[in-house]
Amino acid sequence: MIxxxxxxxxxxxxxxxxTIKGWMYNKRSSSKIHFLQxxxxxxxxxxxxxxxxxxxxxxxxxxxxxxxxxxxxxxxVRKEDRAPGGYEIDVTSIETVQEPIEDYxxxxxxxGVDFLMEHRHLWIRSKKQWAIMKIRNEVVKAIRDFFYESKxxxxxxxxxxxxxxxxxxNLFDIDYFDLGKxxxxxxxxxxxxxxxxxxxKVYCFGPTFRAEKSKTRRHLTEFWMVEAEVAxxxxxxxxxxxxxxxxxxxxxxxxxxxxxxxxxxxxxxxLLTVKTPFPRISYSEAIDxxxxxxxxxxxxxxxxxxxxxxxxxxxxxxxxxxxxxxxxKAFYMQLNPENDREVLCDDMLAxxxxxxxxxxxxRIWKYxxxxxxxxxNNLPLDAYRWYLDIRKWGAVPHSGFGxxxxxxxxxxxxxxxxxxxxPFPRTIYRIYP
RNA sequence: UCCCCGGUAGCUCAAUCGGCAGAGCGGGUGGCUGUUAACCACUAGGUUGCAGGUUCGAGUCCUGCCCGGGGAGCCA
Numbered sequence: 001m002i003x004x005x006x007x008x009x010x011x012x013x014x015x016x017x018x019t020i021k022g023w024m025y026n027k028r029s030s031s032k033i034h035f036l037q038x039x040x041x042x043x044x045x046x047x048x049x050x051x052x053x054x055x056x057x058x059x060x061x062x063x064x065x066x067x068x069x070x071x072x073x074x075x076x077v078r079k080e081d082r083a084p085g086g087y088e089i090d091v092t093s094i095e096t097v098q099e100p101i102e103d104y105x106x107x108x109x110x111x112g113v114d115f116l117m118e119h120r121h122l123w124i125r126s127k128k129q130w131a132i133m134k135i136r137n138e139v140v141k142a143i144r145d146f147f148y149e150s151k152x153x154x155x156x157x158x159x160x161x162x163x164x165x166x167x168x169x170n171l172f173d174i175d176y177f178d179l180g181k182x183x184x185x186x187x188x189x190x191x192x193x194x195x196x197x198x199x200x201k202v203y204c205f206g207p208t209f210r211a212e213k214s215k216t217r218r219h220l221t222e223f224w225m226v227e228a229e230v231a232x233x234x235x236x237x238x239x240x241x242x243x244x245x246x247x248x249x250x251x252x253x254x255x256x257x258x259x260x261x262x263x264x265x266x267x268x269x270x271l272l273t274v275k276t277p278f279p280r281i282s283y284s285e286a287i288d289x290x291x292x293x294x295x296x297x298x299x300x301x302x303x304x305x306x307x308x309x310x311x312x313x314x315x316x317x318x319x320x321x322x323x324x325x326x327x328x329k330a331f332y333m334q335l336n337p338e339n340d341r342e343v344l345c346d347d348m349l350a351x352x353x354x355x356x357x358x359x360x361x362x363r364i365w366k367y368x369x370x371x372x373x374x375x376x377n378n379l380p381l382d383a384y385r386w387y388l389d390i391r392k393w394g395a396v397p398h399s400g401f402g403x404x405x406x407x408x409x410x411x412x413x414x415x416x417x418x419x420x421x422x423p424f425p426r427t428i429y430r431i432y433p
Numbered sequence: 434u435c436c437c438c439g440g441u442a443g444c445u446c447a448a449u450c451g452g453c454a455g456a457g458c459g460g461g462u463g464g465c466u467g468u469u470a471a472c473c474a475c476u477a478g479g480u481u482g483c484a485g486g487u488u489c490g491a492g493u494c495c496u497g498c499c500c501g502g503g504g505a506g507c508c509a
Contacts, residue, residue, distance in 0.1 A: 032466040082467060108470040109458045110445055114501050212507055213434070225509060359509060404509030429501070
C-alpha cells in the first residue's frame with residue numbers, strides 16, 4: 001500500500017511514490033503531456049502525465065476532465081524547478097472520485113463581488129480565500145494561546161440573552177417560549193464582569209450580532225469578537241494588555257502564516273513594525289490632528305471612518321485614542337476623575353486605514369454611580385438588576401475590551417473588505433449561502 | 434433611513450449623437466513535446482433586471498419598481 005500524504009509535507013517524500021487525495025483546480029495540456037494542478041486542503045501541487053506512459057483512452061479521458069474533479073493520484077515525487085511550488089508528481093495511477101456534473105462556475109478570470117458572494121460556498125475553494133482562512137485560523141489560535149499563557153480563564157458568554165448590551169434598537173430578537181423576546185448577544189461584557197468576581201482574569205470568544213443597517217467594508221451583521229475583562233485593572237493596565245495581545249497575535253501570524261501572507265501578496269514590512277509601545281493620544285489630541293488636516297472637527301464629535309484613517313496614517317503601528325467625551329460613549333464607562341466630561345476608555349485604530357479594531361474602557365464599579373448612570377440614560381432598570389447586583393458584594397475596579405476578529409484579520413491579511421475575513425459572511429442584504 | 438454608482442452571452446466587460454448587440458474568458462471540436470490565469474484555429478451561445486412611456490427607430494432618453502455594490506450614521 002502506497003502512503004497517503006498531504007501536499008504540505010511533500011518535500012519529505014522526494015523520489016518516493018506517494019498518494020495524494022484532493023481536487024484538480026486547473027489543468028493544462030499539450031499533445032504529449034498533461035499538467036494537472038491539484039490541491040488537497042494543505043497546499044497546491046502540479047502532477048504530470050506523459051502520453052507515452054498511459055494508454056490512449058485514459059490519456060484522452062484525463063484531457064477532458066472538468067475543473068474541480070475530485071481525484072486520488074499516485075506517483076513519484078520529484079524536485080522540479082519548472083513546476084509551481086518547486087515539486088511535482090509524476091503520475092503512475094489516477095482515479096477520479098467524482099467528475100463534476102456541470103462546468104465549475106468560478107473561472108480563472110476575474111469575477112464581480114455579487115457573483116462571488118452568491119457562490120461563497122464555492123469561492124472558499126479558491127487560493128486567495130483559502131489563504132485568508134488559514135491566516136484566520138492562526139490568528140484565532142494565537143489569541144487563545146495568549147490568554148491561556150497569561151492565565152486568563154475562558155468564560156463563554158450566552159448568545160441568547162434577555163438583557164440588553166450597549167443600546168437597544170440594533171438587536172436581533174426572537175420569540176423565546178413563554179418569556180417573550182430574547183435577543184442575540186451583541187457583547188459578552190456584562191457576563192465577564194460577573195465572572196471576574198470569581199476568576200479575576202477572564203475572556204470570551206464567540207459570535208456577536210448587530211442588527212445595524214450598516215453597509216460598509218468594516219461591518220457585518222454577525223461577527224466574531226474576543227473580549228477580556230480583568231479585576232483590579234485600571235485604564236492604563238487595560239491599554240497595556242490590548243497592546244500586548246495585538247503584538248503577540250501579529251508576531252505569531254508572521255511566524256506561522258508566512259506562506260499564506262505571500263499568496264495574498266501582503267507587504268509584511270508593514271506588520272514588522274508592530275511592536276510595543278503603541279502611540280497613545282488623547283481624544284482631544286485626535287481632534288487637533290483632524291483640525292490640522294483641515295477637517296471640520298470639534299470637541300464632542302465622534303470620530304468616523306474617514307477621521308480614523310487620517311489619524312492612523314500618522315503612525316506606523318496601531319494607535320490608541322483614549323478618553324472620549326462621555327456623551328458619545330456607553331453608560332458603564334468610568335468617568336475621568338480629572339475631567340468629568342470624559343470617560344476612561346480607548347479605541348485602538350489599526351494602520352493603513354483599517355480603523356477601529358479594539359474598543360475598551362475602565363468600568364464603573366460603584367453601585368450608586370452605576371445606578372445613576374443607568375437612570376440618566378433611561379435604561380430599563382429591571383434588565384440591569386443583576387448587572388447592578390455584581391456591585392453589591394465586594395466590587396472592585398476593573399477594565400476590559402473587545403476586539404473584532406474580522407477587522408483584525410482584514411488588517412493582517414491586507415484585504416479590502418471584512419466580508420472575506422469570515423467563511424460565510426452575513427451582511428444586510430445577504431443570508432445565503 | 435439617507436447619498437452616490439451599477440444591472441448587456443455562463444463570467445468580466447464594450448457598444449460614438451438614439452441607427453445591424455460585440456470582444457475576451459468559459460463551453461464544444463480539432464491542433465500543439467514542459468505548461469505556468471498555457472497557447473493556436475474553428476464553432477455554438479442574447480427576453481440588454483422588470484413594467485410602462487417618448488420616437489420612424491431605445492441597450493442608449495423619461496417615469497416607477499426590483500436587485501446588488503460603495504459610503505454616511507452606528508459600531509468591533
